[in-house]
Amino acid sequence: MTAPTSPSDAAGPGPADSVRPIIATSLAVTDRVRLRQRVDKSLAWFLADRRAWMAEVDSALAPVADAIEGFVLRGGKRLRPAFGYWGFRGAGGHDSDQLVTALSALELVQASALIHDDLIDRSDTRRGEPAVHRRFAGRHRAHGWAGDADGFGDSAAVLLGDLCLVWSDELLHAGGLDPAALSRARPVFDEMRTEVTIGQYLDVLTQATGDTSVERAGKVARLKSAKYTVERPLLLGAALAAAPAGVTDAYSGFGLPLGEAFQLRDDMLGVFGDPAQTGKPAGDDLREGKRTFLVAATFEAADEPGRRDLERLLGSPDLDAEGIGHLREIIVGCGAAERTERRIGALLDAALSHIETAPIEDEARAALIDLAHAATTRTD
Template identity: 45%
Template sequence: MQAAIDEFIADRCTEHLACAGVDAAADVLRDFAVGGKCLRPTFMYLGWRCGADDDHAALRAAASFELLHAFALLQDDVMDGSTIRRGKPAAHVAFARWHRERELPGSSDRFGESAAVLLGDLCLVWSAQMLRESGVDAKALARVWPRYDEMRTELAIGQFADLVNDAGAFPALDQVLDVSRRKSGNYTVRRPLEIGAAMAGCSSRVLASLGTYGEAVGDAFQMRDDVLGIFGSPTVTGKPAGGDLIERKATSVVVAAYQLADSTVRGQLKELMSRRDLDESDVDRWRGLILATGAVDRIEQMIDSRLKRALERLDAAPLDTAVRAALGSMASACAERAA
């Protein structure tokens, strides 16, 4: 999987990025390509394996999802103003530094953001190209495209909805879960699985089972991410401790805490959620308040119930034993990533 991504990216870097006058672009892209967990390619390939045998072309098709993910991360980091990704400077920060070091005219920050958005655009175009040129036969690919376009639309629309989903606007938990399902959960688990299975020509019965499994695992994945975004260690998340609080993201944990709090604590949370600047002690205090409301326990219960639902659905589905086992492990891994 990783080899297929590396090879495709190396070709693109040599052929195109070398002449863009921005030698930093190839470095940033290569960093992106090696740092990921390849969750989406893995789910896509497991979807394929629900209806077909191991196949190199299908593996390349699946690997293309990692490039699509690079597009999403590159542009999200600009929009969220996230400065750290996978323990290193985010792409827009790296590009801004490149610009500053060369003392080029104009704003380095603006250059950094534009360059990261453009590299994202390239990844969006290249991911579709890699899928198209994967070697998967035309009939199987024809089943992929409508779902693929639907997924990419859902991803961008979800990010759109996320832009107006600020903690200071006090959204409801259902609304937050809906946005994060569209922005992240579906696109991480359900859609790659369904697309892989459709490519393999799976029956609508199998597709329905994978849809239910995928939605539940995607939800669990996103809620685990929300817990880690507040309580996770930077060495695990590759992001600053309490990053979601600093960015005032309206995550499931933040919103559940607000809903569970009594009126005194709610007032304190409200004040923190509306504050422009937070220092480390504010973040610590916020963390303590959240824990005291029982919000983390509530979210952990929700993660458990999603995991249980996913595994039950898996047991009932007409799947090959090895594939069922792999999907079971992936579900647990998504739900239980270590803090």
Template identity: 50%
Template sequence: MTVAYSPTTHPIDVDDLRDRVDTALMRFLDEQEGRFDDLITDPGSRAQWRGATASLRGFLAGGKRIRPAFCYWGWRGAGGAADDEGIVGAAAALELLHSFALVHDDIIDASDTRRGAPSLHRHHADLHRRSGGRGSSELFGTSIALLLGDLCLAWFHDLLATSGLPAERVREARPLLAHSLNELVLGQYLDVAEQAGSEHSVHRARTVIHYKTAKYTIERPLHLGGVLAGAPAELLDAYTAYALPLGEAFQLRDDVLGAFGDPAVTGKPVADDLRTRKATVLVATARERANAAQAAEIDRLFTGPDLDDEQTARLQSLITDTGALAESERLIDRHVDAAWRALHDMPVPDDVREVLGTLIVAATARAH
């Protein structure tokens, strides 16, 4: 059964996609659990392993499914059938890839929360501490999270290969996937390097979001769906023209939410990006636009001890006073306009164009 688009239907729910992706993921996890039951004979070890994979199930259940949506509509735009469950399995596999990236990202950023709940390494560190386990609880939590993240990467390849799509189509997608993983790691590396630098650059911060968000979140999922459906090069180029500006707008909106957003929306503490001193385009813009006194204050707040509520509020004021917040909003609008223009020229069916348009709105809406 499919769900037709209507103004009250979220774009990720069109064609019942969110439920289909969730079903494919849970079915795959059930199959993997059965395989591991065959590998683990000791009841105590089996119970421990099930506890670890249960935490991963909970982590996977919280995703927004935006990458599967772009993959699916990339498929549909290239003429793929709506009722093909193979593309749903391939799209669901992207949630496993994304979970791999998020688990590792949370460790790198020392993030305590993800989607309104403890991050995976924090969850397992807390379990170790409460149970009186031997050794370092922090090391235990990090170790378990790293292993589960690595497992997600392995499972991504497994689910894609067993999705039910023709093997030759999956083989054709392999170079794209390898290149996409290179881009993801490059974006993460550049992000870590920029965080470590003493001066933040708007240009470098935008390079990070080009690889870590615009290509990874929107362009490559669209390309994957297109390649799996046999899309011509001209259509893949049209997907790029739409995806790259939309991906930048999406991350810029996320930066604004990370500094000013409602925790009920973001799933993170108030102004979490500021408290953790993320080197975002928003902060780099504030630093570049600041006068001497403002720049000195930003530097002091950004390099000192952990920010308290008053200091966080002051940093928010500096971002606003320098015009950085308004400039970010202007950039978002400019990129959104570019995505709409590209969508207008995209050679896809009208129903696909309509959903891709609603995804522009969903990915960049103000919610702060």
């Protein structure tokens, strides 16, 4: 694509009282440099440019632009660009709009992963709106088109998710960063996208084989979510700043346990979260049959009747509120929820022990510590 003008130049119920409560910490309080607004501006600029390009190709692509803009620009915590930004700053890099634009590419990787994840899990909603495959199936029905509406929606979601992944590559290079810096960052960016893809496959495989081990759940969590949420963005920022090995080692020591803690919090919210805050139906992870650490811990600790009920109800598309409530009782009663909360705390402590002694700039250290607490105590 022809590089456009830079954006800088253009206008539920809780699990149990015994489980450590989720502190309502907003990620907004960690935004020391208005990063979220700047990322939003970069994304809006880039997507407007892509919309204009598609309009020249065919007017029928307007709904594609609408769907991706709505998905990317509506909500989102911008957590991955934040870790990338402070990873860069911690290694001595200086703030710039070019940096923020490049790191905004992480949000398109995230969009791709979520669009595909919703399709794989047959989720109806995302952030309180119809999932992309549901949105395009509804469009098919509304227009009375030929063929299967759900099949059309599924195909559209695959292609829109792929398009976001392609565009993440374009946006990484569109902001105007030094080519030498981008060359250093490229292997990190590529490996991150590979990890999240194979992690998604292992997640699908785990559900198909019925593997309920804590070990497999942990590996899936690390590859599918943990590494690309924290560690890889940090290392991407470090690569852009040409950070020395001591910094990158500290970032991995911080990022891996923190990313896993983030995912475990996500798992807890998928079972116990408030739909008004999560944007997804209550207990959706149970209905989708996700083999998370929380579920694996429940299989380990539940009594025989509890395991039988878990096997019978987990992954049932007809799972109702009563069934969800029963599974919650099993999860809490056997101690799996409390075990998950303890693991979140232990992982957070491990992460903080690395960043507190890391050879990085003090402002970045403080920002990363704030982000760590916010990422593990969030309610959405």
